[in-house]
Amino acid sequence: MGTFLRLLVVVLVVASCGNRQFSAPRNLDNACALASERPRYFAAMQRTERRWGVPVPIQMAIIHAESRFIGDARTPVQWTLGVIPMGRQSSAFGYSQALDRTWEDYQAETRNRRARRDNIDDATDFVGWYMNKSRERNGIPLTDARNQYLAYHEGHAGFARASYRAKPWLMAVADRVETRAAMYDTQLRMCGRV
Numbered sequence: 001m002g003t004f005l006r007l008l009v010v011v012l013v014v015a016s017c018g019n020r021q022f023s024a025p026r027n028l029d030n031a032c033a034l035a036s037e038r039p040r041y042f043a044a045m046q047r048t049e050r051r052w053g054v055p056v057p058i059q060m061a062i063i064h065a066e067s068r069f070i071g072d073a074r075t076p077v078q079w080t081l082g083v084i085p086m087g088r089q090s091s092a093f094g095y096s097q098a099l100d101r102t103w104e105d106y107q108a109e110t111r112n113r114r115a116r117r118d119n120i121d122d123a124t125d126f127v128g129w130y131m132n133k134s135r136e137r138n139g140i141p142l143t144d145a146r147n148q149y150l151a152y153h154e155g156h157a158g159f160a161r162a163s164y165r166a167k168p169w170l171m172a173v174a175d176r177v178e179t180r181a182a183m184y185d186t187q188l189r190m191c192g193r194v
Helices: 002-017 031-037 039-052 056-067 100-110 120-138 145-160 168-190
Strands: 077-080 084-088
Touching: 031 039, 031 056, 031 168, 039 056, 039 120, 056 120, 056 145, 056 168, 100 120, 120 145, 145 168
Parallel strands: none
Antiparallel strands: 077 084
């Protein structure tokens, strides 16, 4: 029994070390409260801003739109006849909701094969990397939250074709991203974080 009890304790300790916070922060409408509640998130976004030049408020607004800061977010399961599961809408996963193929491109190009979509540091770095690609390929300034979000959602080729114009719901989301980025910027300036 002593061996079993020791093994159980070791298993519980190891399991607790892997515990990550995947739930959304309590107040998604206040950037200062979010930064205080999740200082690691804010630090990750600041590193991304230094590396890629993407302002923290825009990163926050995009991650809010994509996952509401839920680290293990996935797209909904699709059903046939209301009862037969047919898989998820896409391979999007994690804070950034990056697709499998795009995430693999990011890992290869940044030489970060260990990057994980459910890690806030990697997810914010991905957002910075992707937005820089949007600037290079489509000429979208890093400060243009609306068009950066449209390119993020539609892909670089989709943005170039203006595929978003056929999706009024997506244009409304992009407008909300732009508004939220401006709100986050004002809040972060007021609490001295920018």
